[in-house]
Amino acid sequence: MNFEEIKKCDPEIYDAIIKEIERERKKIVLIASENYASRAVLEAQGSIFTNKYAEGYPERRYYGGCEFADIVESLAIKRARELFGAEHVNVQPHSGSQANMAVYFSFLKPGDKILGMSLSHGGHLSHGAAVNFSGIFYQTISYGVDKKTGLIDYDNVRDLAKKNRPRMLLAGASAYSRIIDFKTLSDIADEVDAYFLVDIAHIAGLVATGLHPSPVPYADFVTTTTHKTLKGPRGGMILCRSEYAKAIDRMIFPGIQGGPLVHVMAAKAVAFKEALSESFVDYQAQVVKNARELARALMSKGFKIISDGTDTHLMLIDLANKAITGKDAESVLDLAGITVNKNSIPYDDKPPTVTSGIRIGTPVVTSRKMKEPEMAVIAGFISQIIDNDGRPEIERIKEKVESLCKEYPVYEYIKP
Ligand code: DSN
Numbered sequence: 001m002n003f004e005e006i007k008k009c010d011p012e013i014y015d016a017i018i019k020e021i022e023r024e025r026k027k028i029v030l031i032a033s034e035n036y037a038s039r040a041v042l043e044a045q046g047s048i049f050t051n052k053y054a055e056g057y058p059e060r061r062y063y064g065g066c067e068f069a070d071i072v073e074s075l076a077i078k079r080a081r082e083l084f085g086a087e088h089v090n091v092q093p094h095s096g097s098q099a100n101m102a103v104y105f106s107f108l109k110p111g112d113k114i115l116g117m118s119l120s121h122g123g124h125l126s127h128g129a130a131v132n133f134s135g136i137f138y139q140t141i142s143y144g145v146d147k148k149t150g151l152i153d154y155d156n157v158r159d160l161a162k163k164n165r166p167r168m169l170l171a172g173a174s175a176y177s178r179i180i181d182f183k184t185l186s187d188i189a190d191e192v193d194a195y196f197l198v199d200i201a202h203i204a205g206l207v208a209t210g211l212h213p214s215p216v217p218y219a220d221f222v223t224t225t226t227h228k229t230l231k232g233p234r235g236g237m238i239l240c241r242s243e244y245a246k247a248i249d250r251m252i253f254p255g256i257q258g259g260p261l262v263h264v265m266a267a268k269a270v271a272f273k274e275a276l277s278e279s280f281v282d283y284q285a286q287v288v289k290n291a292r293e294l295a296r297a298l299m300s301k302g303f304k305i306i307s308d309g310t311d312t313h314l315m316l317i318d319l320a321n322k323a324i325t326g327k328d329a330e331s332v333l334d335l336a337g338i339t340v341n342k343n344s345i346p347y348d349d350k351p352p353t354v355t356s357g358i359r360i361g362t363p364v365v366t367s368r369k370m371k372e373p374e375m376a377v378i379a380g381f382i383s384q385i386i387d388n389d390g391r392p393e394i395e396r397i398k399e400k401v402e403s404l405c406k407e408y409p410v411y412e413y414i415k416p
Helices: 004-009 011-026 039-045 067-084 096-107 133-137 154-164 182-191 204-208 242-256 262-275 278-300 326-335 363-367 372-387 391-407
Strands: 088-090 113-117 139-143 168-171 195-199 221-225 236-240 314-318 341-343 357-361
Touching (some): 004 011, 039 262, 067 088, 067 236, 088 242, 096 133, 096 195, 096 242, 113 154, 139 154, 154 182, 168 182, 182 195, 236 242, 278 363, 278 372, 326 357, 326 372, 363 372, 372 391
Parallel strands (some): 113 139, 113 168, 168 195, 195 221
Antiparallel strands (some): 221 236, 314 357, 341 357
């Protein structure tokens, strides 16, 4: 990977790529939904399979010349089934939102009720937010977390389900740091005769390695992205029971997508192979250990973490006691080389463009092989920036961040 051709034919894109490589090397990335894909995943995604149309499914295509695309998709399916113990898998969704869309469109009618976790309490846009297709086509009822504990209030979910009789109950979150009780939620779905969809986009790597209980035995459908804790290429996937296989496959193609991205399915297959290895279990265990240590170190410095800690790869920091908004914290930390995202906290009184919180996660720093001692150092950097009104500390911390990143190098094989 030396980008010689791009440099010649498109210097502007070349320049953006080189700057992005530098950014990913030099900054401490704590965005909970991001990860650094392996060289093998990048090679598969950069392969000539990008040239190939393969509408349909293995051995049932609408184009000739799909014999090697069939190998790719079949391997991705086989490995994903093994990884998650699923009866049926569709690896074609271009994203997590498209995976969710396929489930809704297959089994709901416009106007049906869905009950999902509120975006402002840690849910996801595609779980019924008003601005998203899910909130436009369906009637959304939202559940949230308890104000005091920051934990999902399962009794409240049951009450809402009984009162509203949704056609589908959704679980899964993008900013919830605790174990989700899929069994209880599945019982609630059964009590009101609703379908049960679980979106494990954030925790897929933890589920695949047994570090978070799996929803597969309980849910009708499980959707995910493949690029977060799972460490694959950017994309989506659906796992479901055999009885739903035909409807789901038909809805992905020809329902809402055309040709699958064969190069991305190749990269998914590679990522799933990596995820089936022993070292991936060690990696995920370290992701969780790092998150716990980062949460502990931040709390010892006076940061308030929603639910007082984490069981997963992420945590949500409530900055109310720090006299800084999420927006400003994101900006000032980034100037010092620490990348996070502003995030609404439950019951936030600020708009999503400002917020009272930041979300941080450990998949990327763990991919760099950082461990607990480095998490304590990073907590110190964050505290020095936020607690000292930022600006005077920026240059000093930035140098320290760069030197820590040099100790844990990434993408050294890329030589632009
Ligand atoms: N946008 C993703 C996240 O950051 O959590 C969810 O899709």
